[in-house]
Amino acid sequence: MPWRCFYWAFERTNSRLQRRKAIVTVVLAFQSLGAIYGDIGTSPLYVFSSIFPSSIPTENQILGAVSCIFWAFTVVVIVKYCIIVLFLGPNNGEGGQVALYAKLARTLHVGPRGVVLPGEMEADDRLVLAKSVTHDSQLSRVRYRLTGWFEETALPKLLMGLCFFGCSLVLSDGLLTPTTSVLSAIGGIAVAAPSLNNAVLPISCGVLILLFLSQRLGSGKLSNIFAPIVLLWLVAIAVVGIINIAKHPAVFKALSPAFAVDFLKEQGGVDVLGGVMLSMTGVEAMFADVGHFGRLPIQLSLSGVVYPSLMLAYFGQAAYLILNPSGISNVFYLCIPGGINTPQYWIIFVLATLATVIASQALILGVFSILRQMIHIDCFPAFRVRHTSSRVFGQVYIPVVNYILMVGVVLTTVGFRTSNNVTAAYGLGISMDFFVTTTLITFCLVYVYRVAWYLYVPFFLAFGALDMCFVVAGIRKVPHGAWFPLVVTIVMTSFISFWRWARSLKVDYEYGSRVRVGTIFDGVEKNVDRNAETLALGRVLTNTLFEDDEMDKNKVPLKDLGHRVGEEQHSESTPPPPPVSSAGELRLRADPPLAVARMPHVVALLHSNVTQTLHSPNTVPQILSRLLKIFPGLPEHVVLLGSRVADMPFIAGDSKVNVHAMRNVPGFYRCVVRSGFMESGQITDTILSEILTLIEAEQVQGVCHLIENARVHARRKTFNGRWRFLRMGVELVRTFAIEQIFSPLDRVFERKRIDEEDKTDRHEFDVRVLYVGTIVSL
Structure with a gap:
């Protein structure tokens, strides 16, 4: 019955x-x-x-x-x-x-x-972050079809x-x-x-x-x-x-x-x-x-x-x-x-x-x-x-x-x-x-x-x-x-084809410019941390960072550093950086190797392409190598951050943030933040606080967003031979298309993306944004 x-x-x-x-x-x-x-x-x-x-x-x-x-x-x-x-x-x-x-x-x-x-x-981000496989090797395995x-x-x-x-x-x-x-x-x-x-x-x-x-x-x-x-x-x-x-x-x-x-x-x-x-x-x-x-x-x-x-x-x-x-x-x-x-x-x-x-x-x-x-x-x-x-x-x-x-x-x-x-x-x-x-x-x-x-x-x-x-x-x-x-x-087909061609050149450049951690840091291959495992899955906090309005009055106001490396000088009103610790765990590859000074209680969020973040466990974006050439020091925690938009309207709190420690490089993490298509996809204070909790960053005094500010230029060539004038004409058209059409449009949409990533709320610690200027030659 x-x-x-x-x-x-x-x-x-x-x-x-x-x-x-x-x-x-x-x-x-x-x-x-x-x-x-x-x-x-x-x-x-x-x-x-x-x-x-x-x-x-x-x-x-x-x-x-x-x-x-x-x-x-x-x-x-x-x-x-x-x-x-x-x-x-x-x-x-x-x-x-x-x-x-x-x-x-x-x-x-x-x-x-x-x-x-x-x-x-x-x-699954949790599985991919824990694997040592590159995107290129995946393609090589399936292209045999x-x-x-x-x-x-x-x-x-x-x-x-x-x-x-x-x-x-x-x-x-x-x-x-x-x-x-x-x-x-x-x-x-x-x-x-x-x-x-x-x-x-x-x-x-x-x-x-x-x-x-x-x-x-x-x-x-x-x-x-x-x-x-x-x-x-x-x-x-x-x-x-x-x-x-x-x-x-x-x-x-x-x-x-x-x-x-x-x-x-x-x-x-x-x-x-x-x-x-x-x-x-x-x-x-x-x-x-x-x-x-x-x-x-x-x-x-x-x-x-x-x-x-x-x-x-x-x-x-x-x-x-x-x-x-x-x-x-x-x-x-x-x-x-x-x-x-x-x-x-x-x-x-x-x-x-x-x-x-x-x-x-x-x-x-x-x-x-x-x-x-x-x-x-x-x-x-x-x-x-x-x-x-x-x-x-x-x-x-x-x-x-x-x-x-x-x-x-x-x-x-x-x-x-x-x-x-x-x-x-x-x-x-x-x-x-x-x-x-x-x-x-x-x-x-x-x-x-x-x-x-x-x-x-x-x-x-x-x-x-x-x-x-x-x-x-x-x-x-x-x-x-x-x-x-x-x-x-014809006009629209030409524009779309040109945009895809120029974007493919830039994507190839981004993949080719990745730097292996072994070429930056000395001895990281030998210094493998066997105990580094996938950190706990992210969970979106449902409560606010502060319990009452009285604590809001004691918050440090958000400061946007906004200085481009090599382009502008620090203003007098910029507060001094956090103290630098000489007890770094990493050494720059040099003769002799140089110890990397670490800034205690400071977290750097390095915004990078999500595909590179996921599928390149032993490489880092070129922006990090360029930054170390200018400032041979790093924050205590460096998070390679990528974002992904899902085909669901909202993402549950326990699967929004995924973090994995890079086992070869102490203090480095790879992180993917997932957002639903009805969500903003910005790094809000709740997501940021969750990232800090997952990387076990205690007593954080400052957070720095590292964002690449790329300028696209066409590479210059010299021609010799019988058809050099014809090839020079083709190269002039190529240079004009890249520098006068693609580069301005790319900067407009890159600027829009940067503005979205830069939009953060007030925090209990100092938040800065550092733009690292780079030249991309296509």
Whole structure:
């Protein structure tokens, strides 16, 4: 009898969890309506007028056009993206080209050096800190999986190039989609009141600015606001479609693909597919926004709500055009029952305006998601990323990118002025993005899922050929404005590739500049402390450092030393350093060896790269060697400190700080501070006090943050020989790019990182910051 009660309770708990999970899925599916489908949901505003821009179509042409829309949408959006891409493409819950690249690079072990790829299993800090293994040796053990010139040399560059190109296409689309959607919707004013035609442009710019300013609220809150509007919009266009279909039900014979084939033959090629492609704009953002809501909610909302509503709308417009072919210029507004200036007309107009504003939301979120992933793999400048939800890791907001994108969209809107001009330039970038996604999915089928050739070859030939048809149709639009997304894509791809190249040079320099402790200190290999073991795991203190306000009055105020070594002199107001002890345990390697003076009761926190901190147990950063050349003395405790951001919102107190003593070097420790993505990641007084407790630093009088302040310069070369002038020209371009483009940007983001690490609270001891200047030659 007891076991039956237990079984009943278990079943009831399990069903309750399933119901709760189902409710969460439905809620996310509803929210996705307001964040993802605004773009693809507002395509009926301009698709038919783009297919027939300057002629009145016949009945067969209308049936052929709607047949092309139906089958292209079904094959590309439903079969390819909803079923195949959303199942095979996401990586660690994220979507887009970066996710596909990360999945491939993680499988083939060809990712950027020093980067933990999304989805890659991270070793426990406690275990890694205790091991004597280098990052390079790990790579050498796994690289044996790659065989052949293509996999070892060409494939990594090809995958990264496709990733950068695909991301740039989405970024260029992020400029055109808001412009197209908003101009098309606001243009409805001119249909009902032609005298307001000149007001369309300024109203559109104002609406776009308000949209970008609202992004700081976060995608979760915006989705709760936008989702009901998009749902009403989809229901409204479906109802309008049903009313028009009822007037001419024979339009459903266009479901036969024969009408689409005959229409393409009549048009004499694939040029018309450029207009058909506009019905699928936004699907690439749907894949990029997977991290905001999840795969299953997106699939449910797309197949259950969006797809049937759009098909009814397109068939309804086709039915109206068959009866009124002269209304092709603005078929969406003219097919509204009752005509213009009626209550239902203005209701649809208001919904269209709101829906087109929301249409921009999908691309904005896609840009945020892609750039966050690019920053994570060190392929884009490290803009500050703000997570807007503690439940969904992918819901992010990047303030600087948001305002840059706002300026770009407004300028694009002013430049194109009308929706017809924008739609002439729209579509080429999206079709090229389709082909890039198809290629990367094919590589995933080959290298990640390892399916048989008779599965991935038909996939690539079928979808790749269809994508290329859309690309060819879009190329015909280059003289009419499609050059704009190409130029933006080329510029963005060049910048991202240059940034990754320069960053790889700097990372290689950082790895190559590491100094073995044996080359600095004499006899450390022989002086092995067998009793040095992993210290107790860190625990975040829940109480404050001081019990009452009376003790706060006796605190020593925080002082920022702020002097750069070799650049500035100490000011008279700087307090004298702590007394130096001559009883040091370390000796500098020299002839004869020099004893290293230790400053008692002083702790130095040396901020370094977390990868180097974890995987280099017998090496130290070059900053320490440089510091010893200037000041042959060290604090009593030296902590090599690295930080790591986890994919959890908050880190439990007992796993936040991990410290391990370097057994070869007395007084040296390696430490990793983990923080959740909703936490600041700064060295606060609670974390600092916990570090001091773990290294058993008693009677601490001062803490010094040692931070490297690097200046990047291009190395100088001399050339001789026949081609010296050409090589000198190439070197001048290289020097200009490194010193005039990369170096200023790198200093800006390095300065931002330093400011974050320098932000500490008041302590019961003196806290100083020492910047050590170094020159990095690339």
